Amino acid sequence: MILAVLVFLVGSLMWAMPTSRQRQQARLRQQAAVMGIQVQIARLQDLCKDGAVASSRAMIMGYHLARIPVHNQSRSKLLLNHNWQIYRSHGLHGDGLPSGWCWNCGEGNLGVSQLDNLYTILKQLPDDIYAVGSNPLAVVVYWHESGGQQCLNDIHVCLQQLLK
Numbered sequence: 001m002i003l004a005v006l007v008f009l010v011g012s013l014m015w016a017m018p019t020s021r022q023r024q025q026a027r028l029r030q031q032a033a034v035m036g037i038q039v040q041i042a043r044l045q046d047l048c049k050d051g052a053v054a055s056s057r058a059m060i061m062g063y064h065l066a067r068i069p070v071h072n073q074s075r076s077k078l079l080l081n082h083n084w085q086i087y088r089s090h091g092l093h094g095d096g097l098p099s100g101w102c103w104n105c106g107e108g109n110l111g112v113s114q115l116d117n118l119y120t121i122l123k124q125l126p127d128d129i130y131a132v133g134s135n136p137l138a139v140v141v142y143w144h145e146s147g148g149q150q151c152l153n154d155i156h157v158c159l160q161q162l163l164k
Contacts, residue, residue: 025145028152029061035156038064044087044131044142045104060130061145064138065159084109085133086122098122104131121161126151132162139163 018026029039042062067082084106086097093103096115101122110118122132128151131142139162141155 024148028145028149031149031152032063032156035152036065037156037159038066038138040064042142058130060142062140062142063155063159064140065156065163066138067136067163082134082136085131087131088129104133106134117161117164121158124154125158126154129155134162 032039040062042060044058044060085104086101087104088100089102090100093107094101095103095107096110096119097103098119125132125141126143126147128146129141129143133140133142139159141159143151143155147154
């Protein structure tokens with residue numbers, strides 16, 4: 001009887017302990033915070049392999065880098081140029097994007113030089129990135145957090161480039 005209670009207690013403690021993957025994710029998120037990146041869980045529309053919108057939604061981590069407010073631009077220009085989102089998928093709406101990326105929203109909002117910059121940045125992103133987006137407050141990448149510290153460093157560089 002005592003042995004059963006001990007086994008139960010040890011099993012309960014082992015179940016409550018974080019796995020090595022959870023510890024790695026916690027380290028990545030702490031390092032991201034040190035870099036000025038805010039980490040939030042997001043619910044994104046899931047996509048099929050062909051880029052069609054699926055009925056399900058995916059829970060995924062978003063790594064956000066805040067914009068510095070720009071006071072000399074009009075609000076409408078900020079809203080137009082900074083509201084877009086793209087997914088890593090082969091879809092119908094891939095104009096101006098590298099192969100394997102498609103627009104979720106904001107197609108046509110960016111100018112030629114902005115699209116060229118985005119194209120270059122997307123080519124540099126780790127394969128683990130699920131989606132990239134921009135809004136008037138921040139730029140964000142959504143990823144599965146399977147890479148390590150170097151992947152986080154690459155994401156930080158890309159987020160900084162997206163702010164330009």
